Amino acid sequence: MNCDDARVLMHGHLDGELDLVDDLEVQRHIEECPRCASEYAALRAMRTRLKDDAFRFEAPAALKEKIRRAIPASTTARANGYQSRRGAWVPRAVRFAVPMAIGAMLALIIAPRTIAPAFNQQLASEVVASHVRSLMAAHLMDVASTDQHTVKPWFNGKLDFSPPVNDFVKDGFPLVGGRLDYIEGRPVAALVYQHGKHVINVFMWPTAGTATSAERIETEHGYNVEQLTVAGMNCWMVSDLNQLELDKFANLIRAKG
């Protein structure tokens, strides 16, 4: 083992996070290399210092009390309809997909605009409508393939840009296909991913102006929309996934861009 590797792996050794083989190798390297041994000693000393309670902030009692008080109140509110709409929505979606989808579209149009002004509401309804249409009309994909090297070239000649296509099967978001869609008066790439039983539509087209930071809305009926700009592409993601998981997916897209 060389020093460069050891200088990273010694952290795993210190934290007891290495497998046995690496662990023994690092141990041996530290014993043989004075430079790494002194570095390791410094790290151990630092860890001991940081364990001191002086560096751990405890939540003030008033804060804990405030949160405890807030929880039951919100839970009651949730029992009166909030939860029944959100939590129970996913299983119901299977049986009532079409009416619910129309409901979600209506909700988007009718719902009070509580979204930050930077977020393009018009575009959001457009992508949600496209998402819903793709599920309803059984026209989810023009090209069904889990292979990014099949999906990406498929767009050649159909679009005047080449969207970044990646498969995230390792992270639980396999690519299932792609299709052409129409947003904001122009043809766009729609990539279809799956997470469990949930479908994620990713709409992409080249961005005209400056980069926008990620913003997000959550509709009343469970469709989550997330928008970001990645590699010069406007990128909108729509799904009935919960926000946390959609966010996780957005991070994968962002990381690849």
Add this chain to the structure above:
Amino acid sequence: MPDESKAVDFDRTFLPHMDAAYNLARWLVRDEHDAQDVVQEAYLRALRFAGGFRGGDPRAWILAIVRNTAFTWLKRNRGPAAPTEFDEQMHSEAGEESGLEADAVRKADGAMIRAALEELTDDFREVIVMRDIEGLSYKEIADAADVPIGTVMSRLARARGKLARSLQERIGKDRITKEPT
């Protein structure tokens, strides 16, 4: 009603981690009152998303929400340009190749360590707080900070290296001011 049982579960599952939540928020936003706001908001969000919690480690789950809430809060209230980043770059150039000394670390007082930690960039500071102060495993850190588990160790290595070097510099400066030649 399933909602009733959920309420009990939420209490038992997530309320015990209020200290961990506050500690992380406090280190990320570096202000007592702002940290309280962040934790409160995070718990309300957690309550909304509780249906999405599919088992696993509840502390990592709540910390993931705290962290997102804190970063959103920082972006909204303090703007994107963190002055710490500039400092951090300067530190990284100074003595990246020099070895670390256990002695300097032992001599550093609490105020120095605190200042050095606060000066780290957010992603370096959070990984040290999660591992060394909060005691999370690499897996839990990966879940909470939303990075691949393979990234946790390399990020920790860089973060700790920066922290130790920063302490060494502080000790060095301290020595010069205390013992003028």
